Amino acid sequence: MEYVVIVIGAVLVNNIVLSQFLGICPFLGVSSRVSTAVGMGAAVIFVMTMATIVTYLIQYLILVPLGLVFLRTVAFILVIAGLVQLVEIVLKKVSPALYQALGVFLPLITTNCAILGVAILAVQRDFNLAQATVYAIGSSLGFVLALYVFAGLREKMDLLDIPRAMRGAPIALVTAGLLALAFSGFAGLV
Amino acid sequence: MSVTTMRREFLKGILKENPVFVLLLGMCPTLGVTTSAVNGLGMGLATMAVLLGSNIVVSLAKNVIPDKVRIPAFIVIIASFVTITDLSMAAFLPPLHEQLGLFIPLIVVNCVILGRAEAFASKNTLLSSIVDGAGMGVGFTFALTLLGAVREILGSGAFFGFPLPFLAENPILLFVMPPGAFLALGFLTAAVNQSREKWDAAVRRRARRVREVAATALVAGRTGERS
Structure with a gap:
């Protein structure tokens, strides 16, 4: 039950994109087509879950025992960058088909602040390892949900006659605002 | 570097290439973080501090860092400055540090900073990198303060904490x-787009007028020669 609450909280109530503002760059950048949004989403689920587990272990097995907690930012970002590289190499060797699908999105993920943000949040909230893993999965599912819905909306917008000044980023931001408004209806669910 | 190019480098970050x-x-x-001005x-200044520091170090170390590992090297430099900023703010400005929270360590993954390190500081001299960092930092701070002010005025009826007459009650x-x-950023970006378009059109009109005057003068000069 506790895990269900964490997942619902991460996906709907405190959606990382729409209410915590993490991962806005890919949210605006790769959301013009549903197919690319799905690819990016899959890559994020994969990397976010792995990164949270690895950084969690690093925090509690290395940084805390050695009293090096102030190195957290440096350590986490290096681990995430290394992990992304490793995933890319392994995926290329083991599953070329999956690499074809996710390949272009993997390098972009290093600078996705949602990955580092969720890794830090999982440590800050004093989760145990299982809770942190579930939290990471929930957060990444929330990212995918927001990205997928948003990409669907933007595909429809191609056909509309939008005022010149609003074209591109402004209308995307306003749409995201309305989507965030819809998601704020989930507040108080858990 | 001459003063004019320096001024151009500085101003481009504020207006023409405003990062936000x-x-x-x-x-x-x-x-x-822009719930108030x-x-x-505060966020703008923290980002600017990191941007200046990383631009300076990247520009000084550009000949030492091997090309293949430059991105990880830049990230470590940036992360060090972020840690310095994070700890200094926790020590000297605890309320602001509390308010900005998670977004201070996340300055590491702010694309503006890595972008300037890669696109500018790793190719230019120390002085121009400082000017570029200052310009981009001021542009970023300006944008964040503007957005924060708009949201604060509309959302809590105050400006830098001072309540405004009618708006504070409603x-x-x-x-x-x-x-x-x-919503606020969407409409602000649209307003910036609109004014930039007007500005560009005005520049184009002025250029055309200059060309026309020059052409008339040229024609007049030629006919003058013949007669």
Whole structure:
């Protein structure tokens, strides 16, 4: 039950994109087509879950025992960058088909602040390892949900006659605002 | 570097290549912390400190860092400055540090900073890198403060904490909530686009007039020669 609450909280109530503002760059950048949004989403689920587990272990097995907690930012970002590289190499060797699908999105993920943000949040909230893993999965599912819905909306917008000044980023931001408004209806669910 | 090019490098970050309104970089802190003008200003200055520090070190170390590992090296440099800023703010400005929270360590992944390190500081001299960092930093701070001020005025009826007459009694709460961040930035970006278009059109008109005058003068000169 506790895990269900964490997942619902991460996906709907405190959606990382729409209410915590993490991962806005890919949210605006790769959301013009549903197919690319799905690819990016899959890559994020994969990397976010792995990164949270690895950084969690690093925090509690290395940084805390050695009293090096102030190195957290440096350590986490290096681990995430290394992990992304490793995933890319392994995926290329083991599953070329999956690499074809996710390949272009993997390098972009290093600078996705949602990955580092969720890794830090999982440590800050004093989760145990299982809770942190579930939290990471929930957060990444929330990212995918927001990205997928948003990409669907933007595909429809191609056909509309939008005022010149609003074209591109402004209308995307306003749409995201309305989507965030819809998601704020989930507040108080858990 | 001459004073004119320096001024151009500095000004481009504020207006023509404003990281927020034009390049759409660093969106997460832009939307996440701008519930008030003070928060926007604080976040902008923290980012500017990191940007200046990393631009200086990257530009000094550009010949030492091997090309293949430059991105990880830049990230370590940036992360060190972020840690310095984070700990200094926790020591000297605890309330602001509390307010900005998670977004201070996340300055590491702010694309503006890595972008300037890669695109500018790793190719240019120390002085121009400092000017570039200052310009981009001021542009980022300006954008965040503007967005924070708009959201604070509409959402809590105050300006830098001072309550405003009518608005303080009738705040539009939506603007301090997450959806308001997207809406306010969307409309501000549209306004910036609109004014830039007007500006460009004015520049084009002026250029055409200069060309016409020059052409008339040329024609007059030629006919004058013949007669």
